[in-house]
Amino acid sequence: MEGYLVDIQHEKLSFFTPAGEVKALNDVSIRMKEGEVLGIVGESGSGKSVTAYSLMGLTADNGKILGGEVNFNGHRMDLMTEKEIRRIRGKEISIIFQDPMTSLNPVYTIGNQIEEAVMVHGDKTRAQAKERAKELLTLVGINEPDKRLRQYPHELSGGMRQRVMIAIALACEPKLLIADEPTTALDVTIQAQILELMNDLKNKLKMGIILITHDLGVVASMCDNIAVMYAGEIVEYGTTDDIFYNPQHEYTKGLLKSIPKFQEKEYSKLVPIEGQPVDLLNPPGGCPFAPRCDSCMKICLERKPGSTEFETVAQDSQNRFINGKHYSRCWLQEKKKFELNEGKEVVR
Amino acid sequence: MSENLLEIKELKQHFPVAGSKNVVKAVDGVSFTIKKGETFGLVGESGCGKTTTGRSILRLVEPTSGKIVYDGNVLFDSETKKKADMLPYRRKMQIVFQDPYASLDPRMTVGDIIGEAIDIHKLCRDKNERYDRIIELLRRVGLNSEHANRYPHEFSGGQRQRVGIARALAVNPEFIVCDEPVSALDVSIQAQVVNMFEELQKELGLTYLFIAHDLSVVNHISDRIGVMYLGHMVELAESEELIFHPRHPYTKSLISAVPVADPRTARQSKRIILEGDVPSPLNPPTGCAFCTRCPYADELCSKKVPEFEEISEGHFCACHHRDLVEKSNKGNMKLVIT
Numbered sequence: 001m002e003g004y005l006v007d008i009q010h011e012k013l014s015f016f017t018p019a020g021e022v023k024a025l026n027d028v029s030i031r032m033k034e035g036e037v038l039g040i041v042g043e044s045g046s047g048k049s050v051t052a053y054s055l056m057g058l059t060a061d062n063g064k065i066l067g068g069e070v071n072f073n074g075h076r077m078d079l080m081t082e083k084e085i086r087r088i089r090g091k092e093i094s095i096i097f098q099d100p101m102t103s104l105n106p107v108y109t110i111g112n113q114i115e116e117a118v119m120v121h122g123d124k125t126r127a128q129a130k131e132r133a134k135e136l137l138t139l140v141g142i143n144e145p146d147k148r149l150r151q152y153p154h155e156l157s158g159g160m161r162q163r164v165m166i167a168i169a170l171a172c173e174p175k176l177l178i179a180d181e182p183t184t185a186l187d188v189t190i191q192a193q194i195l196e197l198m199n200d201l202k203n204k205l206k207m208g209i210i211l212i213t214h215d216l217g218v219v220a221s222m223c224d225n226i227a228v229m230y231a232g233e234i235v236e237y238g239t240t241d242d243i244f245y246n247p248q249h250e251y252t253k254g255l256l257k258s259i260p261k262f263q264e265k266e267y268s269k270l271v272p273i274e275g276q277p278v279d280l281l282n283p284p285g286g287c288p289f290a291p292r293c294d295s296c297m298k299i300c301l302e303r304k305p306g307s308t309e310f311e312t313v314a315q316d317s318q319n320r321f322i323n324g325k326h327y328s329r330c331w332l333q334e335k336k337k338f339e340l341n342e343g344k345e346v347v348r
Numbered sequence: 349m350s351e352n353l354l355e356i357k358e359l360k361q362h363f364p365v366a367g368s369k370n371v372v373k374a375v376d377g378v379s380f381t382i383k384k385g386e387t388f389g390l391v392g393e394s395g396c397g398k399t400t401t402g403r404s405i406l407r408l409v410e411p412t413s414g415k416i417v418y419d420g421n422v423l424f425d426s427e428t429k430k431k432a433d434m435l436p437y438r439r440k441m442q443i444v445f446q447d448p449y450a451s452l453d454p455r456m457t458v459g460d461i462i463g464e465a466i467d468i469h470k471l472c473r474d475k476n477e478r479y480d481r482i483i484e485l486l487r488r489v490g491l492n493s494e495h496a497n498r499y500p501h502e503f504s505g506g507q508r509q510r511v512g513i514a515r516a517l518a519v520n521p522e523f524i525v526c527d528e529p530v531s532a533l534d535v536s537i538q539a540q541v542v543n544m545f546e547e548l549q550k551e552l553g554l555t556y557l558f559i560a561h562d563l564s565v566v567n568h569i570s571d572r573i574g575v576m577y578l579g580h581m582v583e584l585a586e587s588e589e590l591i592f593h594p595r596h597p598y599t600k601s602l603i604s605a606v607p608v609a610d611p612r613t614a615r616q617s618k619r620i621i622l623e624g625d626v627p628s629p630l631n632p633p634t635g636c637a638f639c640t641r642c643p644y645a646d647e648l649c650s651k652k653v654p655e656f657e658e659i660s661e662g663h664f665c666a667c668h669h670r671d672l673v674e675k676s677n678k679g680n681m682k683l684v685i686t
Contacts, residue, residue, distance in 0.1 A: 043534040157625040187393040187561065189622045192605035196621050214535055217564075217607025221614035240611045258539035260568035262591075262606055269546075270568065272539030276504050 004071070005175060005208050006032040006055065011068035011078075013047075013054055022280045024050045024063070026232040026288075032225075034175060037202060037209045039219035039240070041255070042229035043277055048212045051229070052178045054078070055210075056093055057085035073175055091121040094169040098181035100161035104153040110137075110164050111149030117171035136167040141197055159190035163197065170201070176208045183218060195222065216259060220244060228252050231278040231288035238326030239312055246313045248328040251289045287331060300331050308333035353523060353555050354382040354405070359414035361397070361404045365630065372629050374400040376579035377414075379656070382523075387549065387556040389570030389587070391563050391602070393626055397579040398559045399446075402525040405557070406441055407434055418523070439469050442516035446528035448508035452500040458511050459496035462486070465518040485514040489544065506537035513544070523555045530565060542569060563606050567591055572662070575599045578629055578637040581656060585663040593677060595659060595670040598638050600677075636668065644669040 013025035025047050032038050040048040053059055054070060057077055070078040073092055077085065097103040105113060114133040118124055124132065130149070137145035140163040153161055162182060169177055179198065183191035199222060202209055211223060219226055219240065226243045228236040228251065236249040247253045257271040275292035278284065284291055290300035310326045361375040375397040382388045390398045404411040413426035418441065423432045445451035452461055459482050465471075472478040483493045489510040500508055509529060516524055526545065530538045542565065548554060560566045566573055567587050574584040575598065583596040594600040601620040608614050622641050627633055633640050639649040648668050656666040667673065 043536060159625055187626075188563070188605040189393060189601060190625065191607070192619050192621050195607070196619065215607060216535070216609040217614075220609050220611040221607060244609070244611050255535060256609070258536050259609055260542075260564045262564040262567060262608060267568075270539040270543055272543055273536035274540070276506065277534070277537075 003033070004031045005034045005036070005073055006030060006038075006210075007069070007071040008051070008055065009069045009071075011051070011054065011070055012066040013050060013059065013063060014066055015060065015063045017062060020281050023283060024232050024280065025054070026283075027068070028229075028232070028234055029068075030227060030234070032176075032208055032210070035202075035206045035208055036225065037211060037223045039211045039213065039223035039226040040229060041213060041216060041219055041226060043214060045231075045277060045280065046229040047232040048229050049180055050232075052095075052180060052210050052212055055176075056089055056095060056178065057082070058089075058095075087121075090117060090174075091172040092174055093176045093178070094172070094174045095178040095180060096162070096165045096169050096182050099185050100158055100165050101185065103165060104161055106153050108152075109149065110151055110153065110156070114149070114164070114168055114171060117168045121172045132171070133167075136170060137164075139170065139201070140164075140167045141193075142167075157190075158186055159193060162186065162190075162194055166194075166197070166201070170205070173205065174207060176210065178210045178212070180212045181214070182211075184213070184215070191218075198222065216244075216255065228255070231280060231283060233288060233329065235289065235330070236328040238310070238328075242310070242312050242326040246310070246326070248308070248310060248326070248333060249289075249330050250293045250295055250332070252328070254292075287329070295332060297331055297335075305329045305331045305334055308337060351384055352381040353384045353419055354557075355415075355417040356380050356401075356405065357415040357417075359401065359404060359416065360412045361400050361409065362412045370630055373579050373632065374629060375404065375411075378576070378579075378581045380574055380581060380584060382555060382557060383571075385549075385553055385555055386571040387558050387569055389566035389573040390557060390559045390576060391561060391566050391573060392576035393561060395578075395626060395629060396576040397629075398561075398576050399527055401576070402443070402527050402557055402559050406443055406525060408443070439519045440521055441523045441525070442519065442521040443525040443527060444509075444512050444516050444529045447532055448505055448512055449532070451512055452508060454500055457497050457499055458486075458491075458503075461500070461511060462496075462515050462518050465515060469519055471519065481518070485517055488517065488548070489514045490540075504537075505533050506540060509533060509541055510544070513541075513548075517548070517552075520552075521554070523557070525557045525559070527559045528561070529558075531560060531562065538565070545569065563602060575602065578626065578632055580637050580666065581664075582638065582667070583663075583665045585665075589663055593663075593674075595663070595665040595673050596638075596667045597642050597644050597669070597673050600673060636666075638667075644672050 008028060008030040011025050011028045015022040015024055028051055042048045054065060055072055055077060065078045075088060111133055114136060115129040118129040118132045133149060134145040137148055142148055142163055183194050186194060211219060213219060223240050225239055227234045230251050236252045243252060247256060254273040258273055260270060261268065273292055278288050286302045287300045287305055290296045307327045307329045312326045357379050359375055359378045362371040362373050364371055378401055392398045403409050405416060407424060411424055416424040418437060422430050423437060462482050462485055463478055466478055466481060472481055482496055486492060486495055491510055530541050533541060558566060558569055570587050573587050573590045575582050577598050583599045591603060594603055601622050604620045624641050627640055635650040635652055636654050639645040654666045654668045656664055658664050
């Protein structure tokens with residue numbers, strides 16, 4: 001599809017395990033423009049990482065894309081061979097992982113690992129690569145790059161290592177950076193540093209970012225648009241303002257209510273989402289959230305809801321990435337639509 | 349004022365470093381009290397000594413020095429060299445651990461995990477009574493009787509944490525150390541567990557020491573909060589006072605670093621970003637422990653350790669420049685309220 005950096009259409013993905021087929025993604029569609037920051041929020045096992053990994057061809061061996069299209073920057077990522085993907089991975093699209101402690105190779109120096117990333121995709125000599133590595137370290141806010149290049153990962157703190165990871169990811173100036181829970185393993189003060197750095201780099205390098213997290217606070221300050229995932233489906237998608245100030249899906253509403261309000265004088269009791277997350281080995285037949293939903297109706301348990309569009313509430317007209325789309329998948333909205341149409345079945 | 353259940357005085361916990369004469373001062377002179385029936389929150393970054401503090405209070409690790417008084421009884425005093433026999437106190441003081449995946453024995457059924465505490469303290473006369481007690485405890489934490497015969501791997505993270513709580517409750521304790529009990533859980537499950545802690549406290553009149561790094565959770569559940577940095581308590585106050593009128597620059601930056609789940613506020617407010625990392629506790633800075641990262645630090649800070657003083661009723665702070673912080677609070681007042 002033209003004009004989009006990322007265009008995932010109706011992707012279905014399953015993992016085949018000894019226990020059976022785990023339907024990790026169920027009809028997931030995502031579109032992103034160049035330079036856009038998209039947040040994917042959801043609980044563990046909701047499929048947020050799987051979506052992003054499939055975009056890089058990093059799906060585990062027992063995982064298979066069973067339907068749909070995965071387009072990135074004009075490439076059909078789901079149809080490419082590993083060899084073809086390797087030419088794109090790291091160059092046009094790269095990733096930073098959650099745990100900076102284990103994602104760097106402990107037996108190579110920092111310099112070695114950054115230079116490797118630089119040289120794999122270019123015709124730079126070792127000396128040029130070293131210069132570039134120094135540049136990159138300065139870019140991610142590491143002092144004394146000359147000294148750091150000779151150090152090993154264990155000599156650096158968690159925050160520093162995550163900066164190195166970011167430097168490696170940026171080595172070839174990718175068009176899209178996937179940040180998979182980049183700050184979950186870090187302390188709050190270090191988290192603030194890394195988020196600040198990513199915000200900075202986003203403006204400087206004009207690259208797109210997919211920010212995967214379960215922390216609503218992290219997406220609030222950074223993202224243009226947000227996709228809320230539950231049990232392998234995008235249950236709500238909208239601009240950041242839409243999701244926070246005009247949530248439509250019951251799960252999104254529940255999530256927002258279940259986090260403690262900070263800096264609010266009145267004490268209010270938390271409203272948890274009752275029940276346990278879905279077992280993807282045998283997902284419920286209808287809406288996946290139905291068993292935990294307070295407003296569950298009969299139809300919710302039987303059939304999957306379609307998506308309903310809403311008007312966006314975003315006011316920030318400066319932001320070119322607010323595409324004004326806000327939709328959610330919930331029978332309550334289907335019901336409302338039905339009533340508005342005076343009982344006539346809505347034709348989709 | 350209600351009476352103090354627990355008094356900690358100048359608690360120190362130093363760990364020797366293998367292969368050298370150095371010690372890691374994990375906790376270095378922490379004093380505070382916990383009142384009966386309250387929730388005392390302890391926050392700080394990893395490595396600041398908050399977990400070690402919790403463990404040394406229960407003497408799961410033997411403190412290096414200091415004094416621990418529980419309900420008028422001295423459990424530990426390095427000056428008089430008193431060390432009380434802990435077994436009777438284990439019935440009164442319990443702990444819930446951080447990682448529900450690692451803190452339950454995978455080869456024991458949930459019923460036996462909970463029952464073990466009952467057996468040790470001989471709280472039940474026969475098997476039937478023991479069984480009934482286990483079922484009662486499971487129900488209390490929102491599980492049911494059929495769960496008693498299952499093994500930990502059959503449970504989700506939230507359910508395991510419930511088992512951990514049931515185990516702590518088995519001996520009818522008065523005081524529970526909650527060591528990051530919700531950090532490993534998903535947000536929607538976090539709220540369930542936090543609410544359960546609150547309900548149990550109301551029903552059973554429990555006192556909590558609630559340890560966590562997530563300031564918003566601690567603020568939600570605690571009556572008073574202590575902030576730790578590199579083994580020292582830097583500020584202590586009632587929750588509201590601490591959040592809205594922080595006097596220590598570290599507390600202030602910690603508060604501003606909490607990501608606010610409100611995009612409009614987040615876009616406007618400016619974060620105070622601390623430079624650098626927490627120094628190694630092996631080689632802490634001289635003077636004030638925070639001076640290497642503090643925006644207000646000057647020569648005095650690197651020379652003299654600030655006293656942990658009461659600056660207004662119930663509000664303690666260890667900083668040479670707390671008045672400067674107070675001034676900047678006033679300047680930012682608008683920001684804090686939004």
